[in-house]
Amino acid sequence: MPSTVALAVTRYRPEEESEPTFQTYEVPFRKDWVILDALNHVKDNLDGSLSFRWSCRMGVCGSCGMKVNGTPKLTCATFLSDYLPGPIRVEPLDHFPVVRDLVVDLTDFMRKLKQVKPWIIRNEEKPLSEGEYLQTPDQVDTYKQFSMCINCMLCYSACPIYGLEPSFIGPAAIALAQRYNMDSRDQGAAERLKILSEHDGIWQCTFVGECTKVCPKHVDPAGAIQQYKLTAATHWVKALLLPGGTR
């Protein structure tokens, strides 16, 4: 076991340089350390000017997504020991503008997420006196997988389509739309269909499948998009064949 390992970290200080560069830090190697521990070691002991996002350290908040040796990863769940002997390359996520060092701007995703209406839509809310909306375990099971998304943006970084066509709504937002479409309490599928079946919605996806591979929560966004393509196509055929449309 080595006593130290080298981290090659992207630095981008817009007040100093016009393009990102790499800076290498030698950090102690510990078996139980993840990349995020090493970055925090740098921040606390070697270079306080290094910027990166993190919060929960346990794969729940989705803040610490970065590219480790070229693959999008949650740095709180990626062990140094898997990348020996190093140097380990740590870069900001792809396809998002870099604000500083490892920090990217997620405004584009936030806007798209809101577009797909990721909340329960009811035609008419029933009065409180009638109690809660009940669901069976099987009904929960149909959407639970998609509800595990933590908005960490690893899937956007892995998606070449999002890189080439930034208007694409993208994997996580579509998976989250599907999460509400599949929810037995929701009645907003028709509203979401309008947004999702447009050019920038599901049809931009060419099923590279990398979003599903990098997802740390096993959400399977690629699956969500393909399932939704089937739904949208069926809807289209029905609208074409049935005299009253799909009403």
Next chain:
Amino acid sequence: MSTEPHYTLYHPRWYRRRVSVWWWLQNRSYTAFVLRELTSVFVAFFAVVYLWQLRALAQGPEAYAQFLARLKTPRLLALDTVAFLFVLFHAITWFNLTPKAMVVRLRGKRVPDWAIVGLNYAAWFVLSWVVAFILLRGG
């Protein structure tokens, strides 16, 4: 214009990276994806040959014999072999991807992926056997 970056506290100067032309060489699944996209040309070729065959068939025995002779030229034979391999590649990769798009629920439980893939392969084999049986019996 100065080359110094203009940076003010409240207007961050984002750095936007461009996707490289060679993005599809970055990892294996990107390459496999681009290969699948590009080789769909051969699938189209397969379909065109099939239409050509139907036309020859409609034109009568002489035209059909001519079509068969044309197919037996080494160049078309080679092209056909390559096309066949790619059609097979497409068939297999798409069969393996079907459980992603098709979620079948039986009595509230999701049918496992291997069962859906297996059923697809089974249907493929059964249909192929039926077609082979009809053709070989006729010949």
